[in-house]
Amino acid sequence: MQQPQPSAHTPAPPPPPRPRLGERVLTAVSRDPLTVPHRQRNDVLIAVGTGVLSLLLALFIKEGPQPDALGWALLAAGIVPLAWRRSRPIPVLLAVLACVAPYHALDNTHFAPVPGSLLALYTVASTARPLHTMLIGTGVIGLVLTVMFRVNAHEGLESLRTSGWIIAVLVVGVDVRVYRRYIASVVGRAERAERTREEEAARRVVEERLRIARDLHDLLAHSITLIGVQTSVASHVLTVDPDRLDRAAIAKALDDIADTCRTARGELRTTLDVLRADGSDTGGPLPDLAALPDLVRAAHADLDVRTGRARIAPAVGAAAYRIVQESLTNAVRHGGPGVRVRVAVEAAERHLHVTVTDDGTASGATVGSGYGIVGMRERARSVGGTLSAGPREGGGFEVAAALPLQHSEALA
Template sequence: MQATTTTAPAPPPPTKATAAERPRLGERIVAAIHRDPLTAPHAVRNDAVLAVLLAVLATVLALVGDQGRRPDALGWTLLLAAHVPLVWRRRRPLLVLLCVLALVAPYHALDNNHVAPVAATMVPLYTIAATGPPRRTLCLGSLVICGTLLLNALTNPDGFVELLRITGWVVAVLVSGVDVRYYRQYVAAIVERAERAERTREEEARRRVAEERLRIARDLHDLLAHSITLIGVQTSVAAHVLAADPERLDRRTVAKALDDIADTCRTARGELRTTLEVLREHGAGDARGPLPGLDGVPDLVEAARLAGARVEHSGRFGAVPPAVGAAAYRIVQEALTNAVRHAGPEPFVRVDLRTENGALYLSVTDDGAGPDPDGAPGFGLVGMRERARSVGGTLDAGARAGGGFQVTATLPLTTPAPTAATIAEGTRTA
């Protein structure tokens, strides 16, 4: 019997998509330039690697340079020790520069190879210029140049060309550091503006969502409360006719009550479908459909009459903005619903609409007792007030001195834009 061996399948090679997700070398370099060196990750580790590389470079330059100026034991010690503080160049750039200069100065004074420690001196200079204020950079640059002049005058009085070269390197490094610093500030400002614009767009989107949710909540409440109230009243009428005298059944009255219920259900279903279509629309500019207006008030009056109320309607108004007309329609609808529900059997209701002094005035008055004060609070009166505020108007509702309940509203014909406070308050209520 032979043993069988199985080998684990080799891992799949990296796909093109995985390779494309990795940033390229140029992108990583640009990201490193844009990033603030004081907040960069792994700063000490990266600076330690940089210090080792610069120490290797300094060693190579000291070995291949002028043989007569090759460092001795003390020179090698000073040269390599000057690279150790570079590990902390981002945390304490000024202190690191002073430590490097304290080690490099005796190195040059001993007339060792002058090129080898240049990189170790320029790195903290660049760090100060790229992270510190320009005034400090200018002062330190001047001190370094003056110290270089003094040291060169003592050790190499005839090396004028070398003095110019060292001064040029110092100025170039400082200018590069300042330029990078301003460039990072410029990029940070662009990013901040983009983030601020994105936050503004998100806040605007949230505001629009809150406004739409509030509108849908109001429409659903007005629609369902009105329709369910009428259906309940009409069902009570049919039930009363059936129970009053079963032997002498008034089939015509029962059929009319059932037809009224069916008409109310069809109307409610159509309006509910229109509202739900708004929720299903994605990306449409405005899927609200036509707003209800004052031309629909007679239908509300007729529906209230079918529910048993005695309604008297008067209207004297001209052209009304669609938003104001829709608000007035919903206020009248809710007021009639409350009258049919709370005012008792066969209440008398008066609906008055008129335009005057640049505003639409409406009132709905009944002779009932109004809402039950001990009952559960609803959203009807709150919704009416929000409707009025949404177009910049006001609404008052309460019991009348002589009995009954009255709702009055003043809606300006010029509708202001909804404020954030109104939207937030309405969202909490809805």
């Protein structure tokens, strides 16, 4: 049945809801004032708005005479520096005070420069350290009281009464600074956590690639080596004495090759399933100690397993299987003709001991020539175990691994 095609006039999904006013205000407050976009343009607009407000206060508030020409010049000069208040907060405050102090001393309308002065104070309090804010606030209050008491006692007392507004602005500025630092620390922790998760994911990807590389190496190297040995057996039977053809030996060698191919195909399919999976599935059962007899029998080796009732973690059993598999591959490949191999697996109190020995003549000469020994050490280390490999006294080669019975005991 054909699936219906989407209509060409399907309406677009609605846009996300716009943040509410309170959320937009909190977002604006929590931003770092030195990194917000368009801060210079915004400061210019705020300075213009503050200048308009100061003009209206000077024209319509009848507290003292209106400014004369010098007063208007000082009032305007105290507003202009606010355009750079966030980039240079302390110099801007000093420039504002340098204009506002003589403005008040001339007994002009005292309310007019208040918005610009409080804005400069707030900017310093929200950007400087609290100690600096306290010192600056003390100096500003002292300067204001000194100037106003010189004008007349009434203005000085009025300024003393209203100095609480200066303190309130400083407290609000400090509180905003603390809030911004808190938000920055939360965002920083979230970013660090995200980087940690990304690094952990990358590390897991690398570990998974190494594990798959080891699986493919162990699988293909072992299977190809056995197929080569079994093919050599069939070729030997065919060429040594053609007149007395041993059909049974040839058939057995070919059957062994077919069995090895089937086993390799099954394990290769399992590995490819792991590659296609999303990480939540292992892609099939892991090889374990129960599969050792067939593995050892195919290599014509001797096997001695003594595990008793020990509980062996699946990952440990799989590691032991792969170590034996790679050891058998090396023994068959490098041990020379007629090599005899013995595999011993024994469970001790807390460890599973795996030993593979052979009496070959060439094994010791091939140490470090490929990835086999390195892969076996990585497998042992992946479950918290250790592995040693090297020539034996008197000839031959030995691989010995000690793996913890439970993967939870792994070191790392």
